[in-house]
Amino acid sequence: MIEDFDHFLKTTRSVRRRLDLEREVPDEIIEACIEAAVQAPVGLAGENWRFLIVKDQTIRTEIANHYADIMQDLAHERGIEIKSTHKSLMRNLHDMPCLILIFAIGEPQQTIPQQIAFYGSILPAAWSLMLSLRARDLGTTWTTLLSARQKEISALLSIPDNVTHTVMLPVAYTKNAVLKPADRLSAKDVTFYNRWGEQKTTNSHKNAKGEDND
Numbered sequence: 001m002i003e004d005f006d007h008f009l010k011t012t013r014s015v016r017r018r019l020d021l022e023r024e025v026p027d028e029i030i031e032a033c034i035e036a037a038v039q040a041p042v043g044l045a046g047e048n049w050r051f052l053i054v055k056d057q058t059i060r061t062e063i064a065n066h067y068a069d070i071m072q073d074l075a076h077e078r079g080i081e082i083k084s085t086h087k088s089l090m091r092n093l094h095d096m097p098c099l100i101l102i103f104a105i106g107e108p109q110q111t112i113p114q115q116i117a118f119y120g121s122i123l124p125a126a127w128s129l130m131l132s133l134r135a136r137d138l139g140t141t142w143t144t145l146l147s148a149r150q151k152e153i154s155a156l157l158s159i160p161d162n163v164t165h166t167v168m169l170p171v172a173y174t175k176n177a178v179l180k181p182a183d184r185l186s187a188k189d190v191t192f193y194n195r196w197g198e199q200k201t202t203n204s205h206k207n208a209k210g211e212d213n214d
C-alpha cells in the first residue's frame with residue numbers, strides 16, 4: 001500500500017508523447033479526480049480554486065495555437081532549440097481529448113507571504129489532480145506557458161477579471177507509456193538537519209541545544 005502510494009508519487013511524470021488521442025476521457029473520471037484534488041490544503045482565503053475542463057474542439061485549437069506561439073517566441077527570445085518532447089506536446093495539444101485549466105480567484109498581492117499564500121492555496125490541488133489522473137492511467141503535463149497570454153485566454157474562455165491563471169493540464173489516456181522515477185538528487189543531497197547546510201550525523205536526533213528531540 002505504501003509502496004503503491006510512493007510509486008505513483010515517484011512516477012507522475014510529464015507524458016507528452018505516449019498518449020491515446022483517440023480515446024475519450026469521460027467527464028465522470030475527471031470529476032472524481034477533482035473531488036480528490038479539492039481535499040488539498042487551503043489557505044485562509046478559502047477555496048479559491050476553479051477548474052475549467054475544455055473539450056470543445058474549436059477552443060482547444062485556439063488554446064493550442066496560443067501555446068505554440070508562446071513556445072516559439074520563448075525559444076526565439078532565449079535562442080534555444082525546442083526539445084522534441086515539447087514539440088510533440090505543441091503538435092498534439094489541439095488533439096488532446098481534454099484540457100484542464102486551473103484558476104485562482106483573486107490576484108497575487110505584493111508581499112512574498114501573500115504570494116506564497118495565494119499560489120500555495122491553489123498549486124497543491126493542481127498537483128493532487130495530476131496524481132489522481134495518473135492513478136487512472138491518464139497522462140498529463142504540468143504546463144504554465146499559457147499564463148503569458150492571460151488576457152487572450154481569458155477572453156476566449158469568458159474568464160472574469162480578478163481571476164488568475166495558474167496551471168494547464170492536457171489530459172489523455174497513456175498508451176505504452178513506461179513511467180519511471182526521474183533522475184533527481186537524492187533526499188540526502190537536498191536535506192539538512194537543524195541548520196542550513198548540516199547533513200545528517202549520528203546526533204541529528206538531538207536539537208540545537210544537544211537535547212533529545214523526543
Ligand SMILES: Cc1cc2nc3c(=O)[nH]c(=O)nc-3n(C[C@H](O)[C@H](O)[C@H](O)COP(=O)(O)O)c2cc1C
Nearest residue numbers: 012013014015016086089141142143144145146182
Ligand atoms: C513551474 C513549471 C512550469 C512548467 N511549464 C511547462 C510548460 O509550459 N510546458 C511543458 O511542456 N512543460 C512544463 N513544465 C514541465 C516540465 O518541463 C517537466 O517537469 C520537465 O519536462 C521534467 O519532466 P518530468 O516532470 O517528467 O521529470 C513545467 C513545470 C513546472 C514545475
